[in-house]
Amino acid sequence: MAKDNTQMVNEEMQQTIYKELGYKSYPFPFTTPAYLEAYGTLVGLKPPTAKTARVLELGATYGGNIISQAAHNPEATFVGIELSQDQVEKGNKIIGDAKLDNVSLVQGDILNFDESMGTFDYIIAHGFYSWISDEMKDKLLDIISNHLADNGIAYVSYNTYPGWHTMEEVRQLMLFANRGHDESTHKEKVLRGKTVGSLVGAQILNYDNLKERNSKFLGALRSVMQKDDYYVGHDHLEPHNDPCYLYQFNDHLKANNLAYVGDADLTLSMVRTYDESIADKLEQLAPNSQADQEQYLDFMLDTTFRKSIICKASAAKDISYAVSNPAEVNTIPVRTAINNFTFQILFDEEALEMFENTLVKDTFQALIKDGGTFNMIEALAILKAAHEAANASDDELEPAVCSLYKAVVEHMVRGGIRFYKTFPEKQEYMEGLSYVPARFTNLVKAIADGGGEYIYGGNSFNDAIGDISEEDLMFMELLNKPKSKSTLTKKIKDTIFSADKSQTSKHQNAMAEAFYNELTKRMGDLGFLRNKKTDGIS
Structure with missing residues (x-):
């Protein structure tokens, strides 16, 4: 066509x-x-x-x-x-x-x-x-x-x-600011649009009645002014934004x-x-x-x-939206659906006060301490153990189970709990068993060697990794196959810290061990680790 x-x-x-x-x-x-x-x-x-x-x-x-x-x-x-x-x-x-x-x-x-x-x-x-x-x-x-x-x-x-109606005002302001400047580069147009937007916003802020009347516009303008230039150019100065x-x-x-x-x-x-x-x-x-x-x-x-x-x-x-109805969360069909998932808790122990049921609170606390990843079989086992430890009556157990299911669903919806049927592979580091497959090392190397100008890497959940470093790459290359802690810390010391003659050998060893601890955890958090037992390598 x-x-x-x-x-x-x-x-x-x-x-x-x-x-x-x-x-x-x-x-x-x-x-x-x-x-x-x-x-x-x-x-x-x-x-x-x-x-x-x-x-x-x-x-x-x-x-x-x-x-x-x-x-x-x-x-x-x-x-x-x-x-x-x-x-x-x-x-x-x-x-x-x-x-x-x-x-x-x-x-x-x-x-x-x-x-x-x-x-x-x-x-x-x-x-x-x-x-x-x-x-x-x-x-x-x-x-x-x-x-x-x-x-x-x-x-x-x-x-x-309707939310973009106000953002559209900001877009039109920036387009108007660039009217008659067709010869300008797009970078210059973004700068001019941001400059004019800041001046207009500053004038509104000088008058209380304007500030109150235009509060939505000011909020949208402030949001745009804080965005990266490429975002502003894409969202506000492209020919199409519909x-x-x-x-x-x-x-x-x-x-x-x-x-x-x-x-x-x-x-x-x-x-x-x-x-x-x-x-x-x-x-x-x-x-x-x-x-x-x-x-x-x-x-x-x-x-x-x-x-x-x-x-x-x-x-x-x-399609069924039964899971979104608290009255139906504890029906067999909905519980069956929830039981299919593996979950990861994103909130920390400080947030546990939001749970009114003590058994539910204790269950989430135990799950967080165990790493935060769980399925409902594991969560129910912890809840029942907490119930027995508290010498609670039998008639308190089922309400606690119902409260647990409701809490899980509510925080799935609110974003406090990630849920997956096929959970993205994420393994904790195990000395002598864990390694970083070549596909991850090659990807990080490709990003470090110039690809980072165009893309961000992503972890196992596809969250952006904005801080990939040469140290990450060095460690990933060292961990191309399972190795002992002593082998890895010696290589880290020789590669990074030995050149610093102002530090004693003991201090260099301590820094190498701290680096080892930090990077093994980081590799697990990014989803880059695999285990030779589960992967079937020798």
Whole structure:
């Protein structure tokens, strides 16, 4: 399909933004097959197994969202499509340097999508829908409709109204500030937009009546002024930034035989879990539509961004939101679903006072001390042991079990507990057994050797790692196979500390041991460790 001149100019301008403003490609935790599989399972769908999934990302830029996923999921396959030849070449160089054979970037326009690519278990389009033409929006959903597996799940994120109405004022201010400056570079336009925005904001702050009347605009302006230049250039000075209401997006899905499942941020889709009063009002407003209830919620919250989970219309009949209703959490179907997951606690012991039930509090305290990763069988065993230790009566046990299930679900929704059906591999360091597979070392080396200009690495949950260092790489190369602590600390001392003649040998040994302790823990936290017993190596 031929492009018109306007579309070609817009695409060229977008690529200029990326080049001039140093755009970096991020990993995003909500987009992983493991998370999407867990989300689908939570609401009653039967999504494909994440471990061996085939994944497509549309608008992949340099590949920062899928390259680390590929390293952490060697049995899955990742394909990214990106319009920019420059970004594809640079991303594929990182992939080649990292020696990853299960991920690739393809240069292409989605309007000319290669139909021979087949079907995918998961399709991702992060930060893409709002920044493309209506024709490309149609094509994006057409690709999902025709190339998503029947039981597959897609993720599409976008700017949303009503919250973006105020952000749109900031965008228009910055566009107006650059009117008549077409010859300026995009970096200069961002600087001019930020300068003018700061001046306008400062003038409003000089007058109490203006400050009160324009408080929302000031908040949006302050938020934009604090963002990185590449973000401001992308969100506020690109040719396309086309927010929509959730209901409009949902109508677009229906027209393409797709169905809205919910938001990746569960607080937008499972309100009853944490606020029954709001949930009651939403049900009164839209008793037969989950999407319409969420649209009313967006008006209440002034929502600016959505991360929509999507399935085929044919699969939507299996969707159930029972898990979001505290009254149903302790029914057999919901408990059965919760029992399928492995969990990781993200809050610390200081937050335990929020639990009113003492047995539940003691259970979470024990789980946190044991590392924070658990399943319900383990949690229930701890709760029952705590019940027996407290010499509590038998009639106190079942209420405590019910409270535990409710607490787990509430904090899954609030984000205090991560949940996965296939838990991302994360192993604690074991001396003489743990090692760092070459795929992780090669990836970190590729990032350290220049790839870090274009992408961030990601841990096993696809959180961005912003502080990869030469010390990380050195230690990973040392730990290419299981070694004793004495061997590793000696190599660390010889490599890093021996050159410092101002330190005694004893002090150098102490520093090497501290470095060893810090780096072994860090490798485990990043998900880079494997165990020779579980991996079957000698």
